[in-house]
Amino acid sequence: MKEVTKEVYLKWYEDMLLWRKFEDKLAALYIQQKVRGFLHLYNGQEAVLAGALHAMDLTKDKMITAYRNHVQPIGMGVDPRRVMAELLGKATGTSKGMGGSMHIFSKEHRFYGGHGIVGGQIPVGAGLAFADKYFETGGVTMTYFGDGAARQGSLHEAFNMAMLWKLPVVFIVENNGYAMGTSVERTANHTDIWKLGLGYEMPCGPVDGMNPVKVAEAMTEAIERARRGDGPTFLEMKTYRYRGHSMSDAQLYRSKEEIEEYKKIDPITQVLDVIKDKKYATEKEIDAIDQRVKDLVDECVKFAEESPYPEIQQLYDVVYEQEDYPFLPHKL
Numbered sequence: 077m078k079e080v081t082k083e084v085y086l087k088w089y090e091d092m093l094l095w096r097k098f099e100d101k102l103a104a105l106y107i108q109q110k111v112r113g114f115l116h117l118y119n120g121q122e123a124v125l126a127g128a129l130h131a132m133d134l135t136k137d138k139m140i141t142a143y144r145n146h147v148q149p150i151g152m153g154v155d156p157r158r159v160m161a162e163l164l165g166k167a168t169g170t171s172k173g174m175g176g177s178m179h180i181f182s183k184e185h186r187f188y189g190g191h192g193i194v195g196g197q198i199p200v201g202a203g204l205a206f207a208d209k210y211f212e213t214g215g216v217t218m219t220y221f222g223d224g225a226a227r228q229g230s231l232h233e234a235f236n237m238a239m240l241w242k243l244p245v246v247f248i249v250e251n252n253g254y255a256m257g258t259s260v261e262r263t264a265n266h267t268d269i270w271k272l273g274l275g276y277e278m279p280c281g282p283v284d285g286m287n288p289v290k291v292a293e294a295m296t297e298a299i300e301r302a303r304r305g306d307g308p309t310f311l312e313m314k315t316y317r318y319r320g321h322s323m324s325d326a327q328l329y330r331s332k333e334e335i336e337e338y339k340k341i342d343p344i345t346q347v348l349d350v351i352k353d354k355k356y357a358t359e360k361e362i363d364a365i366d367q368r369v370k371d372l373v374d375e376c377v378k379f380a381e382e383s384p385y386p387e388i389q390q391l392y393d394v395v396y397e398q399e400d401y402p403f404l405p406h407k408l
Contacts, residue, residue: 077296078130080289082356085347086365088288091129092122092344094369095147098156101373102146102163106323110381111163115177116144120286120318123343124250125151127291128218131299136213140188140201141220143178144250148220149187154180160376166383173386174394186215195221195228198247202234205245205308216244216302218295224255226269235310239276242307246298247273249310250285252317257329270312278310285313286341 078084099117106115118125121144129151132139141148146163150156154170162169163177170180179190188204191197201219208215225231226249238245249269253260260267273280279301284290291313298309316338320327339345351357357365 077293080130080292082354084130085351085354085356088126088130089344089347089351089362090365090369091151092126092288092347093366094156094372095122095125095150096344097369097373098150098160098376099146101377102160103319103323105164105377111177112165113176113178114143115163115323116321117319117323118144118147118317120338120342121250121252121313121315122147123288123291123346124220124248124285124313124315126343127288127293128248128295130288130292131295132216132218134186136186136208136215137299138186138188138204138208138215138217139220140197140204140217141190142194142197142222142225143190143192144222145180145190146177149180149182149185152182152185152187154182154185154187156372157376157379160380161383164380164383165385166380167386167390168379168383172390172394174390195225195230197221198225198228198231199234199237201247202238202243202245205238205243205302206241208244209241214303216246216299218246218248220248220250222255223249223251223253223260223269224258224263225249226251226272227263231272235273235276235278235308238308239278242305244302244305245308246295246302247308247310248313250313250315252315254317254321254329256321257325257327259329268312270310273310278308280310280312282312282314285315286338286343287346288343 099119102111105111125148139148150159158170159180162171162175162180165173167173170182178192181189198221201217205217251269270280270282283294294311301309318335
């Protein structure tokens with residue numbers, strides 16, 4: 077694994093803090109009805125992304141996930157201002173304001189969504205990996221889904237084909253304990269989701285999803301296995317979300333005390349504790365990071381709010397592409 081240096085810890089802290097504050101601001105904008113539709117926040121799960129990015133090669137590796145998908149593209153290199161603009165439905169957004177919260181996408185940065193169909197991204201992730209194998213790109217696809225999606229039949233179909241063809245894919249279930257609002261214990265007679273891989277003789281196992289170092293270690297091994305042609309891995313990231321399934325979730329299925337217990341192992345706090353213990357940064361330098369994050373989030377909001385909404389014509393421009401279409405010209 078690439079060494080986890082002082083610089084890595086400082087980057088993890090700044091990145092994860094940005095992701096957390098970015099989504100905290102989204103929650104406020106949602107209440108103001110500036111973000112419409114659904115809004116699923118990642119608060120608490122940031123270590124899963126931070127550790128994975130440390131193990132990935134962003135020049136060729138891909139990522140695909142479900143609808144809790146705002147911070148992943150930022151981590152992959154997408155301009156956070158464009159992500160914010162997409163969430164506000166503006167023309168400067170990643171999908172020109174037409175995708176919204178659940179469908180952030182950037183082919184340029186190899187981030188393939190953002191999928192609203194539960195489990196729908198799992199076979200698509202296997203398909204992306206098939207393309208890498210077919211064209212010999214050397215890339216690996218990180219395919220994320222939640223514990224609820226682990227009960228979908230599409231998972232088994234994708235697992236079977238991925239093992240049969242030794243596809244360069246890492247399947248990652250982010251087990252935050254509740255799917256939408258139903259605990260893992262109530263959805264199956266087994267709670268170790270990673271064991272689903274055993275039926276396909278797929279390398280698999282549990283990972284501490286609140287610690288970016290543990291995530292990076294597991295992801296490095298899985299990515300290296302895929303890249304050398306030995307096929308997929310299935311990892312269960314045991315993590316936790318502090319907010320509800322979506323902003324409309326009243327969270328009646330868990331107690332506030334439970335949430336506070338998990339906050340004691342918050343991934344951002346864990347990283348900050350190491351920074352302080354090893355004297356990687358002074359209090360003044362940490363304050364400077366905090367201020368940079370605050371300023372960037374404010375800049376994202378300003379950019380999004382000042383951006384225009386899409387013109388009505390755009391609805392037609394993105395539908396038909398045939399040259400002889402007789403009604404409206406295709407502009408995009």
